[in-house]
Amino acid sequence: xxxxxxxxxxxxxxVGCVAKDGSLGRSDSQSAGDALGNGIEDSAASFGPMNGGAxxxxxxxxxxxxxxxxxxxxxxxNARLTFNCTAVALGYTGTxxxxxxxxxxxxxxxxxxxxxxxxxxxxxxxxxGGTIVRDWxxxxxATQGSAVGPFSLDRTLDVSTVFTPPAxxxxxxxxxxxxxxxxxxxxxxxxxxxxVAGNLRASGTWDVTVGNxxxxxxxxxxxxxxxxxxxxxxxxxxxxxxxxEEAGQxxxxxVTWTGCGQRTVTYAER
Numbered sequence: 001x002x003x004x005x006x007x008x009x010x011x012x013x014x015v016g017c018v019a020k021d022g023s024l025g026r027s028d029s030q031s032a033g034d035a036l037g038n039g040i041e042d043s044a045a046s047f048g049p050m051n052g053g054a055x056x057x058x059x060x061x062x063x064x065x066x067x068x069x070x071x072x073x074x075x076x077x078n079a080r081l082t083f084n085c086t087a088v089a090l091g092y093t094g095t096x097x098x099x100x101x102x103x104x105x106x107x108x109x110x111x112x113x114x115x116x117x118x119x120x121x122x123x124x125x126x127x128x129g130g131t132i133v134r135d136w137x138x139x140x141x142a143t144q145g146s147a148v149g150p151f152s153l154d155r156t157l158d159v160s161t162v163f164t165p166p167a168x169x170x171x172x173x174x175x176x177x178x179x180x181x182x183x184x185x186x187x188x189x190x191x192x193x194x195x196v197a198g199n200l201r202a203s204g205t206w207d208v209t210v211g212n213x214x215x216x217x218x219x220x221x222x223x224x225x226x227x228x229x230x231x232x233x234x235x236x237x238x239x240x241x242x243x244x245e246e247a248g249q250x251x252x253x254x255v256t257w258t259g260c261g262q263r264t265v266t267y268a269e270r
Contacts, residue, residue, distance in 0.1 A: 029266075031163060032253055033266075035161050036206065036208070037240075043140075060083065072110065073110040078101075083098055084096075084097055098119050098136075100120065114141075119136070122135075133161070135159065152183070158176055180203055180204050183199075183227060195234070204218075205219070217253070220240070221241075232261065
């Protein structure tokens with residue numbers, strides 16, 4: 001079974017300064033936006049078979065519980081994964097430990113319907129000494145509007161990310177996520193099958209803190225995200241915004257994707 005929450009890809013290690021007034025501003029926006037982008041990509045990577053990674057990860061993953069899949073939708077009845085994994089690629093070393101459970105909410109029907117809970121710890125160390133440490137705790141719930149979608153993941157997670165560059169000050173980003181990412185395929189897709197091209201939208205609330213600076217933001221998707229199955233992070237285009245009010249101003253952190261693994265973060269006040 002594949003992990004639902006983690007994409008140990010090479011991410012940005014940009015670190016901002018801490019705002020003195022406790023409100024999240026321009027200097028903190030890059031770190032906050034990087035964390036948001038990672039969360040969106042993690043969710044995008046969760047669409048597809050839920051039981052596809054157990055064999056590949058067997059050396060470092062212990063699979064237990066009820067792994068039966070009588071309805072053949074690639075969602076186990078009530079399974080648990082225990083991770084103790086290390087991988088090395090392109091000079092980067094990644095580790096993943098912790099547990100994840102998945103329960104098929106409709107075990108007798110082919111449906112995008114499950115509840116997953118995670119308590120995971122991951123690290124990514126770069127060839128020059130920089131690190132990213134991420135912790136997840138919470139759950140996601142999968143639902144679908146009809147047999148052809150849209151397909152949704154309701155994400156209720158507390159996430160902590162610590163960026164430590166090879167030189168300079170580290171930044172700690174904590175998030176309380178209560179948002180939904182919705183997948184609308186552009187061609188027919190059966191729940192549990194290999195993912196196909198489509199569009200993604202994010203909505204809900206995103207409470208984020210960088211150091212001592214924080215924001216209570218609302219997510220929107222001004223430009224739908226492009227789901228591209230051949231991309232490791234699945235997202236190749238589109239825009240997600242986190243908008244919040246502070247000191248009589250509307251502030252916006254915008255994450256824009258322009259290609260596979262290519263995204264930028266911008267900040268605006270008005």
